[in-house]
Amino acid sequence: MPKATIDDVAELAGVSIKTVSRVVNREPNVRETTRDKVEKAIAKLHYRPNQSARNLASQHAHLIGLIYDDPSAYEIPSAGYVIRLQEGSLRACKSANYELLIHPCNIRNKQVTDELKAFIEQVRPAGIIIAAPLSNMAKIVRAISSTGTPYVRLSPGQSNGGQYAVRTNDREISAQMTRYLASLGHKRVAFIKGHPDHKAVTRRFDGYLDGLEQSGLRFSQNLVGEGDNSFGSGEAAANKLLKRKKRPTAIFAANDDMAAGVMRVADRLNVDVPGQLSVAGCDDISLAQQIFPRLTTIRQPLSSIAERAALALIESYRTRSSLKGSEVVPAKLVIRDSTGPVPSDA
Amino acid sequence: MPKATIDDVAELAGVSIKTVSRVVNREPNVRETTRDKVEKAIAKLHYRPNQSARNLASQHAHLIGLIYDDPSAYEIPSAGYVIRLQEGSLRACKSANYELLIHPCNIRNKQVTDELKAFIEQVRPAGIIIAAPLSNMAKIVRAISSTGTPYVRLSPGQSNGGQYAVRTNDREISAQMTRYLASLGHKRVAFIKGHPDHKAVTRRFDGYLDGLEQSGLRFSQNLVGEGDNSFGSGEAAANKLLKRKKRPTAIFAANDDMAAGVMRVADRLNVDVPGQLSVAGCDDISLAQQIFPRLTTIRQPLSSIAERAALALIESYRTRSSLKGSEVVPAKLVIRDSTGPVPSDA
DNA sequence: CTTGGGATAGACAGCGTTGTCAGTCCATTT
């Protein structure tokens, strides 16, 4: 059987194709009885609107583009990050009958921006979601902006000219984690910084500072390690930190990979976690639950963030309103087994 | 500036739109000089063909659909698996100027098949890639097949009616791993089976059997654990295995998650890996490199498999030939630190 | 009754490509 088209449905229902279109698109001003007739015809013929045709007629594809830094271009497998972003976007798309087009891009490639533009102009998605850290790269954002396609940035460092953004409360939640550590009696709480290009990660450092202050603890440069978000950099930083004579009793790493590095070093140095050292991370990657002891961390609402972004895009298209302001989806502390009371001898 | 259309290009180049179309699609029978003129015009106008229009006119979207089991529907994060599949598909798509549409689906949902059909019929992708374990579920494959869209199954248990499939040499490589373990002197090599629905995983068991035989080792039911691919099931199986009086000196788990579970149990039971126990997994998920000691495993060429599948789909569309037969992309042994010589006291 | 106006429905013209088919051109062949 050949695929039914809108004409077939219209004929069977005894109405015009425009009316069928109205029913399909849930437009108002269709009489109840007419709607019924059309719906029966649709069901009978197993009619499915042809996306390509509606895309062409409506001047934009019913597609949301999700743009992120290509995980395969690096050693660090940020698979979990990407999957959760996809998950949220997909959830939003599905609810609105849109599709998701993923577009990892390699920023080390000189022609990323051209390639991005080509992608957008050919496909004409209804909107673009730009994930961190791309959402912080001026030339990427500029390229996307230049196409005129609506976009939403995820966790941008700072907002630019009123474009929509969805972020989490990185700073506040990091302060909260720091206070939690302090509340366990820790006085020497160290922090391992992440890659300076990753803005969210630098905000966590600010939160750490806030938390210290709120808990009446003094900041010391000796308690700060420099990392680059990788497991290995976590190991390196932990090595330095743990070899001080007055070593920290708690280490808060700006992401889980580095925290896992810390745990590995602790293990090798025979430092018991959480008995002698509390370790906390950030992101709640899957590894966090798999290492031993299970890592206390901060769960980023990544999938909700992406979902909100996609919904905003779709909604703004539907209502033809422009995208302004920003939205905050709060993160959550996940307390597991890697943190505990400060050792009595400290 | 409004977007240039094919008409603009045709006018500027002084040819018909059909000729522009020919140039854009690299069709033969265009004079060199004409092609040049057109290409100059395209460059000058920054012309990009409108995908929706070409999709409509050519009766199919320049899109490949990648269908896999929704990782977020489970606790087990198979993010790495999905990402590598996407990576390969994307590589193929990019090379042919196609886009990738991802479509995770939840098999526990009663209406998966309807939902899948709706997806395919609305979007009309040029082809579908069905990842394992969906590629082994008759009702899924049947639903997709019923739409008439070409599809390729990844790592199917058995081929059905000549449809194309891409697989890896699961059985052979598992035999090889088993022989490797035997070559280290291990006599009691245990195996932890995976989820019975995951055919690839059952083939690994066959490979284990082959390897045992090829190494002159006797099979014992006592050395087989039952798992379901999850970390927890690996722990459970290891617990049983390691509490036997004659415990195995090597455990080969049908996937890395379970192998990681084994390592955790060994750690808790103070069994040294690899000193007293060798552990091997399969899949080379990112965790494999992050746990301590780093896991010996089998690296599945997942991204190549997906890439081959996508290329086959695109190629078969281009040449209008049907998809027949199957293809094998070999896996690789990755020897790391979790395996070593059999302990002398064993 | 008549009328005004919102609710409802339809006609029709695109949207920007590709496929089909009918040329035109030009170098060979007869």
Added chain:
DNA sequence: AAATGGACTGACAACGCTGTCTATCCCAAG
């Protein structure tokens, strides 16, 4: 010089929808 046939090009009709605009319906108000 005419005929042949492949290389090249273009006219035109789809493809299946949505947007715009107009026509009709129907009910409450005058």
